[in-house]
Amino acid sequence: MGPSLTENDRKYVCVNCGKEVKSLFKKYSASVLKLTDCENCHSVADKYVEYDVVIIIIDLVLLQKVAYRHILFNVDFKNFWKLSVIILLMEAYSELMRSSSEQHAKNSDDKPFLNEFEEMADFLFYKLSLSVALKTTCFIVVLYFLTQVYCKMLKKNPIDFITVWKSLTISSFGLFLLLPSLIWDTSIQEVHLCVVSLYTTLSQLLAYTAMCDCPKLWSIVAIFCAYYCKTFCLDFFDMLLLMLKNI
Ligand SMILES: [Zn+2]
Structure with missing residues (x-):
């Protein structure tokens, strides 16, 4: 049969x-x-x-x-792009909460935090969403490029872009751990962010190793290179916004 x-x-x-x-x-x-x-x-x-x-x-x-x-x-998980949009919005929202609570800490007046938050929320949220989308795209593109290089060097079957995107989306679900803070606390502690980042990085390393079937050392190199490029892309985006503001 x-x-x-x-x-x-x-x-x-x-x-x-x-x-x-x-x-x-x-x-x-x-x-x-x-x-x-x-x-x-x-x-x-x-x-x-x-x-x-x-x-x-x-x-x-x-x-x-x-x-x-x-x-x-082994699964037809076609709607993973919806999950990636939810993760993107949640990351942007957590960045927004963080920057607004930092802003609030700087201001010494007794203005209520939520009023201040509403004043700055709209524009900043769009800006942060765009910035998170850009850095995520940069991360996936760099990771895809490094994966292609690795597959070519070891003469393995190439891995398509969608699989790389899927692995990164699935391994970013640790960001859901931010939800309790976002809903009940309306502020994010640094230690909470560190724990979530550490867990997400571990998930990404594991997902990448599972996807490429590669040694752990290569996963660490690839993820950290992609992470470095993402940070560089973010700095470039901030510089671009600053230049546009000054024109
Ligand atoms: Zn087997």
Whole structure:
């Protein structure tokens, strides 16, 4: 019994070892299916086929590489761009809260914080959204470029831009940890931001290692190069805005 034509078009990956498999399961009837074993590691190629989405999300939160491989290669997660827009808006909003609370701390008068926040919110939010979109795009483009170089050097199958974008979006869900502060506290502590940044960076390193099937050292080099370029792009954007303001 060979795989159907549609299965031939699609590439799947064993979540345990990262090697390609032809299919994830064989369907014998409407209610009977058997999970495929990987020819390389002899384990079940993708156990998550039978798992509930909540368990997959828990494994993602627990930074399980197998769960990342499942989401990146074995699932049609077409709406990930909606998730990336939500993450972008949340990041811009948290930046806005941070800059407005810094502004409030500088002003010594007794003006209520929320009034001050509303006054500066509109324009600044658009500016911050644009700046976050730019730095995220820069991060993905640099990471994509480095991934192509790595694949070419090791003669691996090239990884497309969408997969790189997907891996970065999924690994940025740690930013949702900012939600409690944004909703109830209306201010963000530096220590909270540091914890979230650390967790997000760890997720990105893990997602990149799962995507490229590369050594951890290369993941660290690639992520930090992309991060450095993102910071440079942000500085350039701020300088451009300052120049436009002075004209
Ligand atoms: Zn395997």
